[in-house]
Amino acid sequence: MSSITVMGESLVDVVSGLAHPGGSPLNVAVGLARLGHVVQFHTEFGQDAHGQQIAEHLRQAGVKVASGSVTERATSVAQVHVDEQLNAHYTFDIHQQIPPVAADAITELLHTGSIAAWIEPSGQSIVDAFTHAATSSLRSYDPNLRPDLVEDRETAIERIELLMRLSHIVKLSDVDAQWLYPDLDLWDVLAHVSSLGPAFAVMTQGGDGCLAVTHGNRYDISALPTDLKDTIGAGDAFMSGLLYGVLSLPELAQALRTGTASEPADIRQALHHALTSAALTVGQAGANPPWVDDFSRALAH
Template identity: 30%
Template sequence: MILCCGEALIDMLPRETASGEAAFAPYPGGAVFNTAIALGRLGVAAGFFCPMSDDLFGERLRAALDDAGVTHALSPAVDRPCTLAFVTLTGGQAQYAFYDTGTALRDMTLAELPVLDDSVRALFFGGISLVGDPCGAGFATLCAHAGDRVVMLDPNIRPGFIRDEAACRARLDAMLARADIVKVSDEDLHWLMGAGDVAELAQGLRAKGPKLVIVTEGAKGARAFHAGGMAQAAASPVKVVDTVGAGDTFNAGFLAALDDAGYLRGDAVAGLSDEALKAALSLGAKAAAVTVSRAGANPPRRDEL
């Protein structure tokens, strides 16, 4: 299976009551959690790791994983509250306010890390789980002990959530050196590498260790940079409701395509052809297009594509 390692939280999404008052409704979420759900809905053998609260929110998270066919056997139930992310939308673009002190995610201990067996063929890391401590140190430790498994990383940079930029950059550099595949938005790429041409910056990021760097650029589509050059795929045209979960779904579509074709091996990732990369980028884009066409992080099932 592909084991997705990172945050599970509750997105408090903006709604309006029958009387017209502003309100928030709770939905299972988190960048890495969304990717796990999307993988499960696409029919990929997927697992999820993150300590989850033993309260009513934790029950919602586990129920959502069960519904998508994602195993969470490696995720301990803990007596700590769930992280909450209050979401506001401006022109369909999501902004987040996180409440994360003392939570199941944030206070994860090294003792809660899973033991990886032969059922885990690939690992996915990303999101806010890599920023704070002690959880960030824990996920970085798990990444460092991935063995010869394929590792994909989506740093999903949220500058407003980062309190110690130097420490965050050092952690990401260590994980970039281990990752086989890295997916960044163009905004993430500029935060990591500075100003400049996207293609040059992406190849500079690849020089840090990854075999493959994917850059998503919204309506402009996505490009994959590798040792042999660059492959690209256009975005699927769609009426955008909101962008919640778009990048997370793209990650799942890309991994699903590699899994379908038997490419989730380290040596295979290094030698992917432009044709195989374009097919994987295209599936990621198609899956993300469905997600942005409806409210919230609601990834498609395979028969919807």
């Protein structure tokens, strides 16, 4: 399996008074590790009860926590409200000072996303890692916006688009798209993202599946049927499933790294992996990405 580095926030999601380990990058790291990859996670969490809960969650998944990630500060917290349509809404108390990735680190995939990528000081550490990543490393990014935390819209968009330029794969949601580019329709958003440099631009649409653009080709893939419990962690499970799908197809991974044309069948297979992972996750309460055995059984069906 591949060696993967993930950078970003760790926190606990508090739902109805109960704390659950979360944060978009943490969920992606856990999702990839559960699918069998070797994952090192650069993050920050404390030594308090919430931090101990996160540490155990990562340990059980097999995620390796980078040195310097455990600090004396309190662990970040997200209060989660689930509305009548089972959609999750968040309020945050967050801080992240992420240990840097060594300049000579060798990793097949470098992934980041969400809050830590555009708040400081973590944001600059992430930009530095992406800027100096080895040419052999595939780079992926998910803005996973939290507009309530944005103090300066222009500055946030500048950082988001910088990370898009530094990435081979960008995944965003239709809600992200509407906040970032309110005057563009969804396909035009993907065209704009692609024009910044990513070889593979993907947009999730909740129960409507996903859209994708690569080398000018468009893909519109329906969601898989599922018994919806809630949407917590759905986008992150989509992301880990997508990255698993790309890495399982070496010719596709190489094409995305080099910017050459990809086989449409490979793109569709990677998107199917993503949608399968998301469907399994929303069928359970909380951010709970699938383990490899359940994922393999679902793919087989």
